[in-house]
Amino acid sequence: MHHTLFFHGESLHLRPTGALHWPARNLLVVSDLHLGKSERLARRGGSLLPPYETQATLEKLDRDLDTTRASSVICLGDSFDDTASADGIDDHSRLWLARLMAGRDWTWIAGNHDPGPIEIGGTHRDEVALGPFTFRHIADPRETAEVSGHYHPKARLAGQSRPCFLADAKRLILPAYGVYTGGLRSHEPVLTTLMAKDALAILTGPRALAIPMPR
Template sequence: MDERGLGQVTSLGALRSDDREEAETAFLRFGGHIFELLPSGAAYWRAERALLVADLHLEKMSSFARTGQLLPPYDTGVTLARLEADLERTGAQTVIALGDSFHRDEGTRSLLDADRARLHDLTQRASWLWLSGNHDPSPHGLGGLCLAQLERQGLVLTHEPVRGANGLIAGHLHPAARVMINGRSVRRPCFVHDGRILLLPAYGATTGSINILGPAFAGLFRREALEVTMLGRDRLYPVSPRRLING
């Protein structure tokens, strides 16, 4: 993640009037369904009463500690607190985690007692569907149901996007957008879709991000149909694709 963007996010308010105004939530239509986008990076599918989150990467700092990088293992608690708030805010009855929920498979065993108890409470408050990712392909017994992918209401929910797909919701690539405002660039995680593929930003507290104009996204979206919504601290900022810059 570009740390400079964190300090400049208030500058997003300077977007010109031809961009829609910032809001605490934003709504988009995808695949014939309406999704409410939240500043946390979650998407609420009201018709299904389902909260969609991607790339939690729980226990990432614990995983780093195993390689000798001794970092405070508080990322899991921060991410779970964010989930608690979103469940409270939306009243979601189902949580669909779109893969890479844990940074490594062994993260399901390294949870601190407090985090394990908090996660248990969350899985009792809502039905959980854990979709497998490239970081955490193995099923676990932490509550809920572990699946490879999910088909619901004509949409396919999975971890990795597939070029040429239609009606697919995924994560994996940690999308971010960079825009130029008053001669300065701002980069933030974002929701992005082109009517065929919808990508959610990474939800985890310590996840990075990748510019959607970079090579990892080449050939994935139709540029002429692109819709981008950037995350602010507590606001969402839909921006025109013509404002996007690389880097």
């Protein structure tokens, strides 16, 4: 079950998967997919990780799109683990992604891992303004009504650490949606200085659970 967040006059659904759904615009927002991470590590002569994370992430996205019937999608950056990963993505995943994109208004926002344009269709932007919101990869401390990703926030509840959304009056930060992604504890100074004292952490998992942001 999702958590409903009222943010600058809009009702946003924070889904237990880590996706953001904005019903009024029928928009789904996901961040930090890091597709192609295992391939990138192998290419660099490192570990041969199970090469299934792209498939697993796309499956998850497929389900979210199916449930929400979203007509547009914004990927908030670091969608690919590097620009070469976007080219290295296998045919099966490429077709799958194309199927998900078909008939949808799809925007790729540039991240620090995938700064350049990607040969994969859709619109490519540094940031997007929509309604009251600005969507970008990395939060800008001076901004307000901002939706971003990048930090992979996570928080602990009842002994378990989970990826989470962080929200205060000014900004909303999304958890990493990709399967092979680590996390940054909400205690870390970079997050405690960025977020207001009364910020919430909305944990992903079987259901979205809101708690005061642990700091």
